[in-house]
Amino acid sequence: MIQNLTEHDRENLQESLAKSGQKVTPQREVVFAVLLSKRDHPTVDEVFQRARESMPGLSLATVYNCLETFVGCGLVRQVNHExxxxxxxxxxxxxxxxxxxxxxxxxxxxxxxxxxxxxxxxxxxxxxxxxxxxxxxxxxxxxxxxxxx
Amino acid sequence: MIQNLTEHDRENLQESLAKSGQKVTPQREVVFAVLLSKRDHPTVDEVFQRARESMPGLSLATVYNCLETFVGCGLVRQVNHExxxxxxxxxxxxxxxxxxxxxxxxxxxxxxxxxxxxxxxxxxxxxxxxxxxxxxxxxxxxxxxxxxx
DNA sequence: AGTGAGATTTTGAATCATTCTAAACAGGGA
DNA sequence: TCCCTGTTTAGAATGATTCAAAATCTCACT
The missing domain is CATH 3.30.1490 (Dna Ligase; domain 1)
Structure with missing residues:
Protein backbone atom coordinates (compact mmCIF):
# COMPACT_ATOMS: atom_id res chain seq x y z
CA MET A 1 0.00 0.00 0.00
CA ILE A 2 1.27 3.43 -0.92
CA GLN A 3 1.79 5.88 1.89
CA ASN A 4 0.56 9.41 1.59
CA LEU A 5 2.69 12.24 0.33
CA THR A 6 4.80 14.11 2.83
CA GLU A 7 3.89 17.70 3.44
CA HIS A 8 6.90 18.73 1.41
CA ASP A 9 6.08 16.51 -1.55
CA ARG A 10 2.51 17.63 -1.65
CA GLU A 11 3.62 21.25 -1.74
CA ASN A 12 6.00 20.47 -4.54
CA LEU A 13 3.22 18.80 -6.48
CA GLN A 14 0.90 21.68 -5.79
CA GLU A 15 3.34 24.31 -6.96
CA SER A 16 4.49 22.54 -10.06
CA LEU A 17 0.96 21.92 -11.19
CA ALA A 18 -0.06 25.48 -10.40
CA LYS A 19 2.63 26.81 -12.70
CA SER A 20 0.83 25.32 -15.67
CA GLY A 21 -2.56 26.22 -14.28
CA GLN A 22 -3.47 22.77 -13.11
CA LYS A 23 -4.85 21.43 -9.90
CA VAL A 24 -3.99 18.78 -7.38
CA THR A 25 -6.48 15.95 -7.56
CA PRO A 26 -6.73 12.78 -5.49
CA GLN A 27 -5.70 10.75 -8.53
CA ARG A 28 -2.66 12.88 -9.17
CA GLU A 29 -1.67 12.60 -5.54
CA VAL A 30 -1.83 8.85 -5.64
CA VAL A 31 0.08 8.54 -8.89
CA PHE A 32 2.74 10.92 -7.68
CA ALA A 33 3.04 9.04 -4.40
CA VAL A 34 3.50 5.80 -6.30
CA LEU A 35 6.32 7.30 -8.29
CA LEU A 36 8.06 8.59 -5.19
CA SER A 37 7.60 5.54 -3.03
CA LYS A 38 9.46 3.07 -5.21
CA ARG A 39 11.96 4.52 -7.61
CA ASP A 40 12.40 1.61 -9.93
CA HIS A 41 11.39 3.29 -13.19
CA PRO A 42 8.00 1.67 -13.40
CA THR A 43 6.05 1.33 -16.61
CA VAL A 44 2.65 2.93 -16.91
CA ASP A 45 1.07 -0.38 -16.18
CA GLU A 46 3.12 -0.91 -13.07
CA VAL A 47 2.16 2.51 -11.82
CA PHE A 48 -1.43 1.62 -12.55
CA GLN A 49 -1.29 -1.62 -10.58
CA ARG A 50 0.35 0.02 -7.59
CA ALA A 51 -1.92 3.02 -7.56
CA ARG A 52 -4.96 0.80 -7.70
CA GLU A 53 -4.06 -0.65 -4.34
CA SER A 54 -4.95 2.61 -2.67
CA MET A 55 -7.53 3.79 -5.18
CA PRO A 56 -9.32 0.83 -6.71
CA GLY A 57 -11.52 2.86 -9.06
CA LEU A 58 -8.58 4.51 -10.79
CA SER A 59 -8.48 4.04 -14.53
CA LEU A 60 -5.54 3.38 -16.80
CA ALA A 61 -6.30 6.40 -18.94
CA THR A 62 -6.02 8.58 -15.88
CA VAL A 63 -2.60 7.19 -15.13
CA TYR A 64 -1.55 8.10 -18.65
CA ASN A 65 -3.03 11.55 -18.17
CA CYS A 66 -1.33 12.12 -14.84
CA LEU A 67 2.04 11.02 -16.09
CA GLU A 68 1.74 13.21 -19.14
CA THR A 69 0.85 16.12 -16.92
CA PHE A 70 3.77 15.49 -14.60
CA VAL A 71 6.22 15.26 -17.46
CA GLY A 72 4.71 18.44 -18.87
CA CYS A 73 5.34 20.41 -15.72
CA GLY A 74 8.74 18.92 -15.07
CA LEU A 75 7.91 16.81 -12.05
CA VAL A 76 8.88 13.55 -13.64
CA ARG A 77 11.09 12.33 -16.42
CA GLN A 78 10.27 9.90 -19.12
CA VAL A 79 13.00 7.31 -19.49
CA ASN A 80 12.18 6.69 -23.13
CA HIS A 81 11.66 9.83 -25.09
CA GLU A 82 11.64 8.12 -28.38
CA MET B 1 14.16 3.74 -57.58
CA ILE B 2 16.92 2.11 -55.58
CA GLN B 3 20.15 1.38 -57.39
CA ASN B 4 21.87 -1.93 -56.98
CA LEU B 5 24.51 -2.60 -54.42
CA THR B 6 28.09 -1.86 -55.36
CA GLU B 7 30.41 -4.83 -55.62
CA HIS B 8 31.96 -3.79 -52.33
CA ASP B 9 28.66 -3.45 -50.48
CA ARG B 10 27.43 -6.78 -51.74
CA GLU B 11 30.59 -8.46 -50.49
CA ASN B 12 30.19 -6.78 -47.15
CA LEU B 13 26.61 -8.03 -46.94
CA GLN B 14 27.65 -11.48 -48.01
CA GLU B 15 30.41 -11.78 -45.43
CA SER B 16 28.46 -10.37 -42.54
CA LEU B 17 25.56 -12.69 -43.18
CA ALA B 18 27.86 -15.65 -43.64
CA LYS B 19 29.33 -15.11 -40.20
CA SER B 20 26.01 -15.97 -38.64
CA GLY B 21 25.33 -18.73 -41.14
CA GLN B 22 22.86 -16.79 -43.24
CA LYS B 23 22.49 -16.22 -46.91
CA VAL B 24 22.16 -13.30 -49.27
CA THR B 25 18.67 -13.22 -50.72
CA PRO B 26 17.15 -10.81 -53.24
CA GLN B 27 14.98 -9.32 -50.49
CA ARG B 28 17.96 -8.73 -48.24
CA GLU B 29 19.84 -7.10 -51.06
CA VAL B 30 17.04 -4.69 -51.74
CA VAL B 31 16.51 -3.79 -48.12
CA PHE B 32 20.21 -3.28 -47.60
CA ALA B 33 20.43 -1.13 -50.72
CA VAL B 34 17.57 1.01 -49.46
CA LEU B 35 19.39 1.58 -46.20
CA LEU B 36 22.57 2.56 -47.96
CA SER B 37 21.07 4.75 -50.62
CA LYS B 38 19.44 7.31 -48.37
CA ARG B 39 20.84 7.60 -44.90
CA ASP B 40 18.04 9.41 -43.22
CA HIS B 41 17.29 6.91 -40.46
CA PRO B 42 14.14 5.56 -42.02
CA THR B 43 11.43 3.77 -40.08
CA VAL B 44 10.55 0.21 -40.97
CA ASP B 45 7.62 1.45 -42.91
CA GLU B 46 9.69 3.90 -44.89
CA VAL B 47 12.14 1.16 -45.76
CA PHE B 48 9.18 -0.94 -46.82
CA GLN B 49 7.78 1.76 -49.11
CA ARG B 50 11.13 2.41 -50.74
CA ALA B 51 12.02 -1.22 -51.17
CA ARG B 52 8.68 -1.91 -52.79
CA GLU B 53 9.57 0.39 -55.64
CA SER B 54 12.11 -2.10 -56.88
CA MET B 55 10.45 -5.23 -55.54
CA PRO B 56 6.67 -4.82 -55.52
CA GLY B 57 5.90 -8.21 -54.00
CA LEU B 58 7.99 -7.62 -50.89
CA SER B 59 6.11 -7.98 -47.63
CA LEU B 60 6.34 -5.89 -44.51
CA ALA B 61 7.14 -8.91 -42.39
CA THR B 62 10.17 -9.56 -44.54
CA VAL B 63 11.42 -6.05 -44.00
CA TYR B 64 11.14 -6.63 -40.27
CA ASN B 65 12.99 -9.90 -40.71
CA CYS B 66 15.76 -8.41 -42.79
CA LEU B 67 16.32 -5.51 -40.44
CA GLU B 68 16.42 -7.83 -37.47
CA THR B 69 18.93 -10.00 -39.27
CA PHE B 70 21.11 -7.02 -40.17
CA VAL B 71 21.10 -5.71 -36.63
CA GLY B 72 21.93 -9.21 -35.44
CA CYS B 73 25.02 -9.47 -37.60
CA GLY B 74 26.13 -5.92 -36.97
CA LEU B 75 25.44 -4.48 -40.40
CA VAL B 76 23.00 -1.90 -39.20
CA ARG B 77 22.18 -0.06 -36.02
CA GLN B 78 18.84 0.45 -34.43
CA VAL B 79 18.35 4.05 -33.43
CA ASN B 80 15.90 3.16 -30.69
CA HIS B 81 16.99 0.28 -28.57
CA GLU B 82 14.34 0.76 -25.99
C1' DA C 1 -27.94 26.26 -1.58
C1' DG C 2 -27.89 26.83 -6.79
C1' DT C 3 -25.91 27.36 -11.43
C1' DG C 4 -22.63 27.19 -15.02
C1' DA C 5 -17.96 26.89 -17.05
C1' DG C 6 -14.03 24.32 -17.29
C1' DA C 7 -11.03 20.84 -16.01
C1' DT C 8 -10.65 15.94 -14.90
C1' DT C 9 -11.85 11.23 -14.93
C1' DT C 10 -13.90 7.13 -16.80
C1' DT C 11 -15.02 3.52 -20.14
C1' DG C 12 -14.48 1.46 -24.10
C1' DA C 13 -13.26 1.70 -28.77
C1' DA C 14 -9.61 2.76 -32.08
C1' DT C 15 -4.89 3.05 -33.71
C1' DC C 16 -0.45 1.70 -34.81
C1' DA C 17 3.97 -0.65 -34.51
C1' DT C 18 5.44 -4.98 -33.93
C1' DT C 19 5.31 -10.05 -33.42
C1' DC C 20 3.45 -14.45 -34.32
C1' DT C 21 1.64 -18.35 -37.08
C1' DA C 22 1.05 -21.29 -40.61
C1' DA C 23 1.47 -22.15 -45.21
C1' DA C 24 4.07 -21.60 -49.49
C1' DC C 25 8.72 -21.37 -51.50
C1' DA C 26 13.70 -21.79 -52.84
C1' DG C 27 17.91 -23.99 -53.21
C1' DG C 28 21.39 -27.34 -52.16
C1' DG C 29 22.87 -31.84 -51.32
C1' DA C 30 21.76 -37.18 -51.06
C1' DT D 1 13.89 -36.31 -57.97
C1' DC D 2 13.15 -35.83 -52.90
C1' DC D 3 14.07 -34.00 -48.62
C1' DC D 4 15.93 -30.48 -45.36
C1' DT D 5 16.45 -26.12 -43.79
C1' DG D 6 16.09 -21.37 -44.04
C1' DT D 7 13.21 -17.63 -46.05
C1' DT D 8 9.23 -15.27 -47.39
C1' DT D 9 4.41 -14.29 -47.30
C1' DA D 10 -0.33 -12.92 -45.72
C1' DG D 11 -2.97 -12.28 -42.28
C1' DA D 12 -4.20 -12.68 -37.51
C1' DA D 13 -2.87 -11.42 -32.85
C1' DT D 14 -0.70 -8.62 -29.33
C1' DG D 15 0.24 -4.77 -26.58
C1' DA D 16 1.13 0.02 -25.62
C1' DT D 17 -0.91 4.16 -26.31
C1' DT D 18 -4.40 7.52 -27.82
C1' DC D 19 -8.92 9.07 -28.70
C1' DA D 20 -13.91 10.23 -28.04
C1' DA D 21 -17.79 10.98 -25.54
C1' DA D 22 -20.25 10.89 -21.46
C1' DA D 23 -20.08 11.43 -16.43
C1' DT D 24 -18.16 13.83 -12.55
C1' DC D 25 -15.91 17.22 -9.94
C1' DT D 26 -14.48 22.02 -8.55
C1' DC D 27 -15.00 26.39 -7.78
C1' DA D 28 -16.40 31.10 -8.67
C1' DC D 29 -20.36 33.76 -8.59
C1' DT D 30 -25.11 34.32 -7.25
Whole structure:
Protein backbone atom coordinates (compact mmCIF):
# COMPACT_ATOMS: atom_id res chain seq x y z
CA MET A 1 0.00 0.00 0.00
CA ILE A 2 1.27 3.43 -0.92
CA GLN A 3 1.79 5.88 1.89
CA ASN A 4 0.56 9.41 1.59
CA LEU A 5 2.69 12.24 0.33
CA THR A 6 4.80 14.11 2.83
CA GLU A 7 3.89 17.70 3.44
CA HIS A 8 6.90 18.73 1.41
CA ASP A 9 6.08 16.51 -1.55
CA ARG A 10 2.51 17.63 -1.65
CA GLU A 11 3.62 21.25 -1.74
CA ASN A 12 6.00 20.47 -4.54
CA LEU A 13 3.22 18.80 -6.48
CA GLN A 14 0.90 21.68 -5.79
CA GLU A 15 3.34 24.31 -6.96
CA SER A 16 4.49 22.54 -10.06
CA LEU A 17 0.96 21.92 -11.19
CA ALA A 18 -0.06 25.48 -10.40
CA LYS A 19 2.63 26.81 -12.70
CA SER A 20 0.83 25.32 -15.67
CA GLY A 21 -2.56 26.22 -14.28
CA GLN A 22 -3.47 22.77 -13.11
CA LYS A 23 -4.85 21.43 -9.90
CA VAL A 24 -3.99 18.78 -7.38
CA THR A 25 -6.48 15.95 -7.56
CA PRO A 26 -6.73 12.78 -5.49
CA GLN A 27 -5.70 10.75 -8.53
CA ARG A 28 -2.66 12.88 -9.17
CA GLU A 29 -1.67 12.60 -5.54
CA VAL A 30 -1.83 8.85 -5.64
CA VAL A 31 0.08 8.54 -8.89
CA PHE A 32 2.74 10.92 -7.68
CA ALA A 33 3.04 9.04 -4.40
CA VAL A 34 3.50 5.80 -6.30
CA LEU A 35 6.32 7.30 -8.29
CA LEU A 36 8.06 8.59 -5.19
CA SER A 37 7.60 5.54 -3.03
CA LYS A 38 9.46 3.07 -5.21
CA ARG A 39 11.96 4.52 -7.61
CA ASP A 40 12.40 1.61 -9.93
CA HIS A 41 11.39 3.29 -13.19
CA PRO A 42 8.00 1.67 -13.40
CA THR A 43 6.05 1.33 -16.61
CA VAL A 44 2.65 2.93 -16.91
CA ASP A 45 1.07 -0.38 -16.18
CA GLU A 46 3.12 -0.91 -13.07
CA VAL A 47 2.16 2.51 -11.82
CA PHE A 48 -1.43 1.62 -12.55
CA GLN A 49 -1.29 -1.62 -10.58
CA ARG A 50 0.35 0.02 -7.59
CA ALA A 51 -1.92 3.02 -7.56
CA ARG A 52 -4.96 0.80 -7.70
CA GLU A 53 -4.06 -0.65 -4.34
CA SER A 54 -4.95 2.61 -2.67
CA MET A 55 -7.53 3.79 -5.18
CA PRO A 56 -9.32 0.83 -6.71
CA GLY A 57 -11.52 2.86 -9.06
CA LEU A 58 -8.58 4.51 -10.79
CA SER A 59 -8.48 4.04 -14.53
CA LEU A 60 -5.54 3.38 -16.80
CA ALA A 61 -6.30 6.40 -18.94
CA THR A 62 -6.02 8.58 -15.88
CA VAL A 63 -2.60 7.19 -15.13
CA TYR A 64 -1.55 8.10 -18.65
CA ASN A 65 -3.03 11.55 -18.17
CA CYS A 66 -1.33 12.12 -14.84
CA LEU A 67 2.04 11.02 -16.09
CA GLU A 68 1.74 13.21 -19.14
CA THR A 69 0.85 16.12 -16.92
CA PHE A 70 3.77 15.49 -14.60
CA VAL A 71 6.22 15.26 -17.46
CA GLY A 72 4.71 18.44 -18.87
CA CYS A 73 5.34 20.41 -15.72
CA GLY A 74 8.74 18.92 -15.07
CA LEU A 75 7.91 16.81 -12.05
CA VAL A 76 8.88 13.55 -13.64
CA ARG A 77 11.09 12.33 -16.42
CA GLN A 78 10.27 9.90 -19.12
CA VAL A 79 13.00 7.31 -19.49
CA ASN A 80 12.18 6.69 -23.13
CA HIS A 81 11.66 9.83 -25.09
CA GLU A 82 11.64 8.12 -28.38
CA UNK A 83 8.47 6.17 -28.54
CA UNK A 84 7.88 6.45 -32.21
CA UNK A 85 8.76 3.81 -34.72
CA UNK A 86 12.19 2.35 -34.50
CA UNK A 87 14.62 3.81 -36.98
CA UNK A 88 17.63 2.20 -38.58
CA UNK A 89 20.96 3.46 -39.80
CA UNK A 90 23.90 1.80 -41.53
CA UNK A 91 26.44 4.20 -40.00
CA UNK A 92 28.49 1.86 -37.86
CA UNK A 93 31.00 4.40 -36.60
CA UNK A 94 30.26 5.42 -33.02
CA UNK A 95 27.95 8.36 -33.18
CA UNK A 96 25.18 10.05 -31.29
CA UNK A 97 21.81 11.08 -32.65
CA UNK A 98 20.16 14.43 -32.69
CA UNK A 99 16.43 14.53 -33.14
CA UNK A 100 15.11 17.80 -34.42
CA UNK A 101 11.97 18.49 -32.45
CA UNK A 102 10.63 20.67 -35.24
CA UNK A 103 11.00 18.32 -38.18
CA UNK A 104 11.32 14.94 -36.48
CA UNK A 105 14.42 14.31 -38.52
CA UNK A 106 17.35 12.49 -36.98
CA UNK A 107 20.93 13.62 -37.59
CA UNK A 108 24.13 11.76 -36.88
CA UNK A 109 26.55 13.50 -34.54
CA UNK A 110 30.14 12.39 -34.58
CA UNK A 111 31.29 11.06 -31.25
CA UNK A 112 34.95 11.61 -30.30
CA UNK A 113 36.49 8.52 -28.71
CA UNK A 114 37.56 10.55 -25.69
CA UNK A 115 33.97 11.29 -24.79
CA UNK A 116 32.96 7.70 -25.23
CA UNK A 117 35.79 6.79 -22.92
CA UNK A 118 34.83 9.26 -20.25
CA UNK A 119 31.25 8.09 -20.42
CA UNK A 120 32.25 4.54 -19.83
CA UNK A 121 34.23 5.68 -16.82
CA UNK A 122 31.21 6.97 -14.94
CA UNK A 123 29.77 3.50 -14.52
CA UNK A 124 30.11 2.18 -10.98
CA UNK A 125 32.14 -1.00 -10.59
CA UNK A 126 30.20 -4.08 -11.56
CA UNK A 127 28.41 -2.37 -14.41
CA UNK A 128 29.50 -3.64 -17.78
CA UNK A 129 28.25 -1.77 -20.77
CA UNK A 130 27.87 -3.37 -24.18
CA UNK A 131 26.31 -0.39 -25.88
CA UNK A 132 25.77 3.27 -25.21
CA UNK A 133 23.02 5.24 -26.77
CA UNK A 134 23.18 9.01 -26.76
CA UNK A 135 20.47 11.16 -28.17
CA UNK A 136 19.95 14.85 -28.15
CA UNK A 137 16.57 16.41 -28.52
CA UNK A 138 16.44 19.95 -29.78
CA UNK A 139 16.29 22.23 -32.73
CA UNK A 140 18.63 22.43 -35.67
CA UNK A 141 18.99 25.73 -37.46
CA UNK A 142 20.76 24.74 -40.58
CA UNK A 143 20.69 21.63 -42.69
CA UNK A 144 22.32 18.32 -42.01
CA UNK A 145 25.22 17.54 -39.80
CA UNK A 146 26.23 14.73 -42.10
CA UNK A 147 24.30 15.49 -45.25
CA UNK A 148 24.20 11.99 -46.60
CA UNK A 149 27.58 10.72 -45.49
CA MET B 1 14.16 3.74 -57.58
CA ILE B 2 16.92 2.11 -55.58
CA GLN B 3 20.15 1.38 -57.39
CA ASN B 4 21.87 -1.93 -56.98
CA LEU B 5 24.51 -2.60 -54.42
CA THR B 6 28.09 -1.86 -55.36
CA GLU B 7 30.41 -4.83 -55.62
CA HIS B 8 31.96 -3.79 -52.33
CA ASP B 9 28.66 -3.45 -50.48
CA ARG B 10 27.43 -6.78 -51.74
CA GLU B 11 30.59 -8.46 -50.49
CA ASN B 12 30.19 -6.78 -47.15
CA LEU B 13 26.61 -8.03 -46.94
CA GLN B 14 27.65 -11.48 -48.01
CA GLU B 15 30.41 -11.78 -45.43
CA SER B 16 28.46 -10.37 -42.54
CA LEU B 17 25.56 -12.69 -43.18
CA ALA B 18 27.86 -15.65 -43.64
CA LYS B 19 29.33 -15.11 -40.20
CA SER B 20 26.01 -15.97 -38.64
CA GLY B 21 25.33 -18.73 -41.14
CA GLN B 22 22.86 -16.79 -43.24
CA LYS B 23 22.49 -16.22 -46.91
CA VAL B 24 22.16 -13.30 -49.27
CA THR B 25 18.67 -13.22 -50.72
CA PRO B 26 17.15 -10.81 -53.24
CA GLN B 27 14.98 -9.32 -50.49
CA ARG B 28 17.96 -8.73 -48.24
CA GLU B 29 19.84 -7.10 -51.06
CA VAL B 30 17.04 -4.69 -51.74
CA VAL B 31 16.51 -3.79 -48.12
CA PHE B 32 20.21 -3.28 -47.60
CA ALA B 33 20.43 -1.13 -50.72
CA VAL B 34 17.57 1.01 -49.46
CA LEU B 35 19.39 1.58 -46.20
CA LEU B 36 22.57 2.56 -47.96
CA SER B 37 21.07 4.75 -50.62
CA LYS B 38 19.44 7.31 -48.37
CA ARG B 39 20.84 7.60 -44.90
CA ASP B 40 18.04 9.41 -43.22
CA HIS B 41 17.29 6.91 -40.46
CA PRO B 42 14.14 5.56 -42.02
CA THR B 43 11.43 3.77 -40.08
CA VAL B 44 10.55 0.21 -40.97
CA ASP B 45 7.62 1.45 -42.91
CA GLU B 46 9.69 3.90 -44.89
CA VAL B 47 12.14 1.16 -45.76
CA PHE B 48 9.18 -0.94 -46.82
CA GLN B 49 7.78 1.76 -49.11
CA ARG B 50 11.13 2.41 -50.74
CA ALA B 51 12.02 -1.22 -51.17
CA ARG B 52 8.68 -1.91 -52.79
CA GLU B 53 9.57 0.39 -55.64
CA SER B 54 12.11 -2.10 -56.88
CA MET B 55 10.45 -5.23 -55.54
CA PRO B 56 6.67 -4.82 -55.52
CA GLY B 57 5.90 -8.21 -54.00
CA LEU B 58 7.99 -7.62 -50.89
CA SER B 59 6.11 -7.98 -47.63
CA LEU B 60 6.34 -5.89 -44.51
CA ALA B 61 7.14 -8.91 -42.39
CA THR B 62 10.17 -9.56 -44.54
CA VAL B 63 11.42 -6.05 -44.00
CA TYR B 64 11.14 -6.63 -40.27
CA ASN B 65 12.99 -9.90 -40.71
CA CYS B 66 15.76 -8.41 -42.79
CA LEU B 67 16.32 -5.51 -40.44
CA GLU B 68 16.42 -7.83 -37.47
CA THR B 69 18.93 -10.00 -39.27
CA PHE B 70 21.11 -7.02 -40.17
CA VAL B 71 21.10 -5.71 -36.63
CA GLY B 72 21.93 -9.21 -35.44
CA CYS B 73 25.02 -9.47 -37.60
CA GLY B 74 26.13 -5.92 -36.97
CA LEU B 75 25.44 -4.48 -40.40
CA VAL B 76 23.00 -1.90 -39.20
CA ARG B 77 22.18 -0.06 -36.02
CA GLN B 78 18.84 0.45 -34.43
CA VAL B 79 18.35 4.05 -33.43
CA ASN B 80 15.90 3.16 -30.69
CA HIS B 81 16.99 0.28 -28.57
CA GLU B 82 14.34 0.76 -25.99
CA UNK B 83 11.10 -0.17 -27.57
CA UNK B 84 9.41 -1.53 -24.53
CA UNK B 85 6.92 0.38 -22.49
CA UNK B 86 7.87 3.86 -21.51
CA UNK B 87 9.21 4.14 -17.99
CA UNK B 88 9.05 7.07 -15.63
CA UNK B 89 11.27 8.36 -12.87
CA UNK B 90 10.99 11.23 -10.45
CA UNK B 91 14.76 11.71 -10.20
CA UNK B 92 15.19 15.14 -11.69
CA UNK B 93 18.94 15.43 -11.18
CA UNK B 94 20.79 14.93 -14.45
CA UNK B 95 21.52 11.26 -14.74
CA UNK B 96 21.98 8.53 -17.25
CA UNK B 97 20.23 5.18 -17.30
CA UNK B 98 21.68 1.74 -17.31
CA UNK B 99 19.47 -1.08 -18.50
CA UNK B 100 20.51 -4.47 -17.29
CA UNK B 101 20.08 -6.79 -20.24
CA UNK B 102 19.70 -9.76 -17.92
CA UNK B 103 16.96 -8.48 -15.64
CA UNK B 104 15.49 -5.64 -17.67
CA UNK B 105 15.89 -3.41 -14.65
CA UNK B 106 16.89 0.21 -15.13
CA UNK B 107 19.41 1.87 -12.85
CA UNK B 108 20.19 5.54 -12.45
CA UNK B 109 23.77 6.54 -13.12
CA UNK B 110 24.99 9.81 -11.75
CA UNK B 111 26.12 12.18 -14.45
CA UNK B 112 28.97 14.59 -13.62
CA UNK B 113 28.33 18.10 -14.94
CA UNK B 114 31.66 18.08 -16.75
CA UNK B 115 30.56 15.20 -18.93
CA UNK B 116 27.27 16.84 -19.69
CA UNK B 117 29.21 19.92 -20.66
CA UNK B 118 31.58 18.09 -22.96
CA UNK B 119 28.66 16.31 -24.57
CA UNK B 120 26.97 19.55 -25.37
CA UNK B 121 30.18 20.76 -26.94
CA UNK B 122 30.22 18.11 -29.63
CA UNK B 123 27.15 19.53 -31.30
CA UNK B 124 27.92 21.35 -34.54
CA UNK B 125 26.96 25.03 -34.63
CA UNK B 126 23.27 25.53 -35.21
CA UNK B 127 22.25 22.55 -33.15
CA UNK B 128 20.51 23.53 -29.95
CA UNK B 129 19.85 20.78 -27.50
CA UNK B 130 17.03 20.91 -24.96
CA UNK B 131 17.55 17.47 -23.56
CA UNK B 132 20.13 14.74 -23.68
CA UNK B 133 19.32 11.15 -23.11
CA UNK B 134 22.08 8.70 -22.33
CA UNK B 135 21.47 5.05 -21.82
CA UNK B 136 23.81 2.17 -21.32
CA UNK B 137 22.87 -1.35 -22.15
CA UNK B 138 24.77 -4.08 -20.39
CA UNK B 139 25.03 -6.31 -17.40
CA UNK B 140 25.22 -5.37 -13.77
CA UNK B 141 27.01 -7.70 -11.40
CA UNK B 142 25.95 -6.40 -8.05
CA UNK B 143 22.79 -4.79 -6.85
CA UNK B 144 21.60 -1.30 -7.42
CA UNK B 145 23.57 1.78 -8.23
CA UNK B 146 21.09 3.87 -6.33
CA UNK B 147 19.26 1.30 -4.23
CA UNK B 148 16.05 3.27 -3.76
CA UNK B 149 17.43 6.76 -3.43
C1' DA C 1 -27.94 26.26 -1.58
C1' DG C 2 -27.89 26.83 -6.79
C1' DT C 3 -25.91 27.36 -11.43
C1' DG C 4 -22.63 27.19 -15.02
C1' DA C 5 -17.96 26.89 -17.05
C1' DG C 6 -14.03 24.32 -17.29
C1' DA C 7 -11.03 20.84 -16.01
C1' DT C 8 -10.65 15.94 -14.90
C1' DT C 9 -11.85 11.23 -14.93
C1' DT C 10 -13.90 7.13 -16.80
C1' DT C 11 -15.02 3.52 -20.14
C1' DG C 12 -14.48 1.46 -24.10
C1' DA C 13 -13.26 1.70 -28.77
C1' DA C 14 -9.61 2.76 -32.08
C1' DT C 15 -4.89 3.05 -33.71
C1' DC C 16 -0.45 1.70 -34.81
C1' DA C 17 3.97 -0.65 -34.51
C1' DT C 18 5.44 -4.98 -33.93
C1' DT C 19 5.31 -10.05 -33.42
C1' DC C 20 3.45 -14.45 -34.32
C1' DT C 21 1.64 -18.35 -37.08
C1' DA C 22 1.05 -21.29 -40.61
C1' DA C 23 1.47 -22.15 -45.21
C1' DA C 24 4.07 -21.60 -49.49
C1' DC C 25 8.72 -21.37 -51.50
C1' DA C 26 13.70 -21.79 -52.84
C1' DG C 27 17.91 -23.99 -53.21
C1' DG C 28 21.39 -27.34 -52.16
C1' DG C 29 22.87 -31.84 -51.32
C1' DA C 30 21.76 -37.18 -51.06
C1' DT D 1 13.89 -36.31 -57.97
C1' DC D 2 13.15 -35.83 -52.90
C1' DC D 3 14.07 -34.00 -48.62
C1' DC D 4 15.93 -30.48 -45.36
C1' DT D 5 16.45 -26.12 -43.79
C1' DG D 6 16.09 -21.37 -44.04
C1' DT D 7 13.21 -17.63 -46.05
C1' DT D 8 9.23 -15.27 -47.39
C1' DT D 9 4.41 -14.29 -47.30
C1' DA D 10 -0.33 -12.92 -45.72
C1' DG D 11 -2.97 -12.28 -42.28
C1' DA D 12 -4.20 -12.68 -37.51
C1' DA D 13 -2.87 -11.42 -32.85
C1' DT D 14 -0.70 -8.62 -29.33
C1' DG D 15 0.24 -4.77 -26.58
C1' DA D 16 1.13 0.02 -25.62
C1' DT D 17 -0.91 4.16 -26.31
C1' DT D 18 -4.40 7.52 -27.82
C1' DC D 19 -8.92 9.07 -28.70
C1' DA D 20 -13.91 10.23 -28.04
C1' DA D 21 -17.79 10.98 -25.54
C1' DA D 22 -20.25 10.89 -21.46
C1' DA D 23 -20.08 11.43 -16.43
C1' DT D 24 -18.16 13.83 -12.55
C1' DC D 25 -15.91 17.22 -9.94
C1' DT D 26 -14.48 22.02 -8.55
C1' DC D 27 -15.00 26.39 -7.78
C1' DA D 28 -16.40 31.10 -8.67
C1' DC D 29 -20.36 33.76 -8.59
C1' DT D 30 -25.11 34.32 -7.25
Missing amino acids: RESTRYCPNLAPHAHFRDAATGRVHDIELPPAILQSLRSILPPGFDSEAIEISFLGRAQGGDAHPTL | RESTRYCPNLAPHAHFRDAATGRVHDIELPPAILQSLRSILPPGFDSEAIEISFLGRAQGGDAHPTL
